[in-house]
Amino acid sequence: MTKPYPLQFQPEFKERVWGGRALEQFGWDIPEGAIGEGWMIADHPNGTTSVIGGELDGQSLDQLRETLGRDWFGTRGVSETNGRFPLLIKLLDCNDDLSVQVHPTDDYEGLPQGELGKTEMWYVLDAKPGAKIIYGLKEGVTRESLAEAIRNNQIMDDLQEVPVEAGDTFYIPAGTVHALCAGVLVAEIQQNSDTTYRLYDYDRPGLDGKPRELHIEDSLNVIAYQGAGATTMKTDDLSAGQWLTLATSPYFIVEKGIVDGSWNLSTLPESFTILVVASGEGSISWNDGSVPLKGGQCFLLPANLGEYTLNGSCTVIRSYLP
Structure with missing residues (x-):
């Protein structure tokens, strides 16, 4: 029987229109192109990682989940909704602005079959001077006023911009409008989901040269207009060993x-x-x-x-x- 040991995985790298080459600094051999995402620990139909090293070398996370079960993953370690590993861990290189987006909750009726909602959090690994993110709506924005702003191509007027530095953290419950912006490198811990609804994408073409799809109605449906409990903090003042x-x-x-x-x-x-x-x-x-x-x-x-x-x-x- 295999003895437990710390598992590291070969990341699944994703090219994104907003990506860059910053993940190379960690020593990963990343593919050519604008690499925006490294899926570091993943068990999803859109990306599954496999073990590097040790007795389980080469085995994928979904295989391990099936064969090793709750002894290795814990009594709470498998999603009761879809049977998969419950979290998805990413590193994100934001060489350009991401789309303005929002994620649904688990109970949104428009979710794809077998998919979860998406609550996530960011830890900022690095940020260039002047970097920022979009983090929530301005006070008083309603579904009606946001829909009108979208029709008039004025959505940016309704969004909160927040400056960011390395060490900042952002908790982003489902329903929170958000976007990482250029010059930010983050670690993302999230529910195991790949469901994103785009509100705005700067009228730019995608990797295929065509405009990327927007999801206005779904976005307006799932936004938490009164707030979903998003919180942010600085983490500089921390002693070792705590x-x-x-x-x-x-x-x-x-x-x-x-x-x-x-x-x-x-x-x-x-x-x-x-x-x-x-x-x-x-x-x-x-x-x-x-x-x-x-x-x-x-x-x-x-x-x-x-x-x-x-x-x-x-x-x-x-x-x-x-």
Whole structure:
């Protein structure tokens, strides 16, 4: 029987009209073109990642879910809705502005068959001077006034713009209008969903030279006009060896920690743990071995791994199921 060990996956890289080449800085061999997304840990029809290294080398996340089950993934580690791994972990290189968009909740009747809603959060890994994002509607915007603004090509007047710096975090519940903008590199922890409704895309052509599809009616239907509980915070003031909670949702809990030396930790039987290495380098050691880690890497720690130690000098983002 395979003993549990930290799993790293070969990312699925996605070309996007707004992408660039920034993910190369993490040492990944990314394909040619404008690469906007690295799906780092994924179990979705549009992208599934496979293990790099160890006894399970080459096996895909959906295979592991089927064969290893709740011992490895935790008693809460499989989606009750569609049977898949419940989270999707991405790195996003925003060389240009993303479309203005919104995601539905799980109960939206317009969802594709078998698809979930999409609540997500961002941790900003890097941001160029003056970088910003779109984060919510201005106060007082209603469905009617937003629909009129869209008809008049004035939607940008109704949106909140927020400056961003490395270390900022943004919790984005389903129903929150948002868009990453040029010059931002982020880690994204989200529900395992690929459903996005676009409100506006700057009248630009897609990769095929044609305008990308907009989803105005679905967007207007799912927007939370009174707010959905979106929150943001700065995370600079954090000492080594303690966890700062960045986001708490029905779908994930996300925390930030700084490793300086050795930090003894443990997984829980209820949930796998995901570690995104935001910066720095070091290693993960456990009862049966040790693996190096560095910025841009993502690891899935099985629920039955038990005690492990983070060593070195690095910043990590930890996610698990509530």
